[in-house]
Amino acid sequence: MQANLTDAELLLLGLVAEMPRHGYELEQVIEARGMREWTQVGFSSIYFVLGKLEKAGLVAAEVPAGAKARKTFCITSSGREVLCEQTIAALGAYRPTFSSLLLGMVHWPVLSRDAALDALEARLPSVVAELERLERVRRQRQPIPDHVEVLFDFSAGQLNAERNWISITLDYMRSKPW
The missing domain is CATH 1.10.10.10 (Winged helix-like DNA-binding domain superfamily/Winged helix DNA-binding domain)
Structure with a gap:
């Protein structure tokens, strides 16, 4: 309509x-x-x-x-x-969202190996900090309806997935010769 x-x-x-x-x-x-x-x-x-x-x-x-x-x-x-x-x-329906991380990865080759790895590694503490902040917000908002609780779960799941991806990607990129 x-x-x-x-x-x-x-x-x-x-x-x-x-x-x-x-x-x-x-x-x-x-x-x-x-x-x-x-x-x-x-x-x-x-x-x-x-x-x-x-x-x-x-x-x-x-x-x-x-x-x-x-x-x-x-x-x-x-x-x-x-x-x-x-x-x-x-x-x-799935609708993609885009992170600046994707642009950073696309332009990875413009950086030196060390600068690229350092930048990606520097992202890890900010993702962990955001996860902790999100959990504090969730606790402060209690009690919350179930449909809101799962929204926090979704955001935390995305952050955990990014944290895991960064760790795996750093290990992978470090193992590759340049």
């Missing part, structure tokens, strides 16, 4: 589907749930994205009575339909 939503659009549409909210409430929910661990949506872009969703007819804005009332957004019936379609698509 609808063209693919951006990650930010899908996130905000889903949060508005839970209950009508204004932009500041959305920021609070994103922060409280630790959603920035797996999404990229800045506070400054929330109202911009809501405006796009409103123009597309996926949310409707209501301004409650009162001089200082904030515009509250609620999902429309077509918005709910698109949300369901896009959620099924997001769960059901």
Whole structure:
């Protein structure tokens, strides 16, 4: 029905589907749930994205009575339909994400052997630190719903896979003559 939503659009549409909210409430929910661990949506872009969703007819804005009332957004019936379609698509199909690591590996040959190995080895502590940070965030957010718990598991799994890949790759590259 609808063209693919951006990650930010899908996130905000889903949060508005839970209950009508204004932009500041959305920021609070994103922060409280630790959603920035797996999404990229800045506070400054929330109202911009809501405006796009409103123009597309996926949310409707209501301004409650009162001089200082904030515009509250609620999902429309077509918005709910698109949300369901896009959620099924997001769960059901692989969509690649790209890491700067891939660009670094593509350009490996421009570096000396030692510089390339040192750079890759320097990445390892940052991956381990990110794993530790992620686990701290997970503990701070407890209790969290099961579907959120597994999001943390997914991110931790990716970081563990990268940590293992770096170790294996370093061993492999060190074993090769240059």
